[in-house]
Amino acid sequence: MTDRIAKLVGMTAMAPSRTSPDLSYLLDHASHVLRTRMAAALAEIGLTSRMHCVLVHALEAERTQIQLAEIGDMDKTTMVVTVDALEKAGLAERRPSSTDRRARIIAVTEEGARVARQSQEIVDRVHxxxxxxxxxxxxxxxxxxxxxxxTGHLAKPVEAPGPVRRARQHER
Amino acid sequence: MTDRIAKLVGMTAMAPSRTSPDLSYLLDHASHVLRTRMAAALAEIGLTSRMHCVLVHALEAERTQIQLAEIGDMDKTTMVVTVDALEKAGLAERRPSSTDRRARIIAVTEEGARVARQSQEIVDRVHxxxxxxxxxxxxxxxxxxxxxxxTGHLAKPVEAPGPVRRARQHER
DNA sequence: TATTGTTATACTCTATAACTATA
DNA sequence: TATAGTTATAGAGTATAACAATA
Incomplete structure (x- = not known):
């Protein structure tokens, strides 16, 4: 028996409230189901949502990993993994920036551009x-x-008190 | 620098699509921000959303852990942790079922009932x-x-192909 | 044989820390 | 000193497996 709802988004159904509609449940459930539909549709061409997101924004302009990370609301370490996947699939390449030798421009391959067009169609269709x-x-x-x-009341997440984090144990 | 959005819900901003509004982003973002607001508000009285959910539904009727797990879309093992927390906080107790000696009825304490009224007010207020x-x-x-x-198009998640899982290594 | 609740643990996801190269 | 990118890993969250008691 699988409990995929709880597994994927940690969704918890709120109590049905008598005085106010259960907006939490409505948004969580709709968001979760749409996400599973999107993931399944994109998986058919071997993409994740993140890969699609990076591909499309890398196509629009010359962008570094950090820039793409900001656009997609990802950590830079998550971006590393995503770009690794795109490179392995032959959809994008890391190229040294001509202006900053620390930075890498994410260049979309021809195949990547083809796939990006497909994936954008899929995204639009699912929506x-x-x-x-x-x-x-x-x-x-x-x-x-x-x-x-x-853009208004639900624009910005409220800060949660971050968990403590010990220094990493590294070998001498 | 924290990236709480990506951290908490694994949200990925879709590409802004030209032909169709970015429903994924709208639902994900709204859902995520509301969740952080709800979590912060409930944390002020020491509850999580799950604890609130269990408390309210346990108050409505005599229910076992399994029944409460189904209502709240939780795994039964997640329910164990949640009920542990409620017991430790003195808000609920496990009582043997009179009809099934395997099952435990979750009984809400007086303090638990008080807290449940408060938390329902908080939930309604946030909504x-x-x-x-x-x-x-x-x-x-x-x-x-x-x-x-x-209740319609986004009623049921599509099944993802579950990951493989090795047998657990247990001591003899 | 099947089910309730429990413990132990495997797995995924994602951020933090440390590090290298460069600015 | 600060930043881009990388690697390693810590930690949270949550499900699967095995199990004991009972049905």
Whole structure:
């Protein structure tokens, strides 16, 4: 017996509240299910969401790993792993920056550009499949409200008190 | 430098798509930020979302750990940890079921009932703070659409091919 | 044989720390 | 001194397996 919901996003259903709709559940559940749909659709061409994200933004301009990490809300160490995967798949390459010898430009290969076009189609299709179930006027209001929330009250996460972290044990 | 967004939910910003709004980003971001707000608010009375969830549903009826796990979309092993925390905080107790000697009923203490009322108020307040920023008519449409998605196209996660798992190494 | 709850642990994910090369 | 990228690893979170007691 698998409990994939709890596994993938740590989702916890809130109690159904009597006074206020359970916005936490609605957003968590919708977000989680859409994520599984997206992951499954992109997996068919061998991509993760992160790989797609990096590919598309690396295509738009000459960008370093750090720049791409900021765009995709990833840590630089996560970016290393993602770029490793893209290189191994032959979709992108690390090239030395001409202006900063520390930095690497992520260059998308021809194959990578082809795949990026495909993956963008997949992303759009998955989104449209969901939005397509809505009446046109409802869809417009819904998207306006989501944008309003994401740029307003739900723009910035509140800081959690970070966990303590011991120094790493390294060999002499 | 912390990257809490990526850390907590593994969120990856999709590429801004030209043909379709980035529903993944909107839902992920809104869900994530609301989750941090809820976690911070509940932490003030020493609860996690899971503890709140179990507390409220255990109050409603005599329920076993398994039943509560199903309601909250948790694994039974996660439930053990959650009930441990509630017991340690003096908010709930394990009692033997009178009809099944394998099962434990989760009984909420008086203190637990008090805390559950508080936590439900907190949950409602956090939800209302978000929904309160919306115009009344927009709010109604938004909630109807979210419900439509969660009961319709985004009702069930698609199955991911589960990872392989070796047998556990146990001492003889 | 199947199920409840438990313990132990394997696995994934992701950030922190330390480090190298360069600015 | 600070930053880009890398490696190694710590830590959180959460599921799987095995097990004991009971059905």
């Amino acid at each position: 449209e499949e969901a939005l397509g179930t809505l009446a046109t006027s409802n869809r417009e209001v819904f998207l306006r409200v989501m944008n309003q929330l994401v | 209302e703070e978000a929904l309160g920023t919306l115009a009344t008519s927009n709010r109604e449409v938004f909630l109807r659409v979210m419900n439509q998605l969660v």
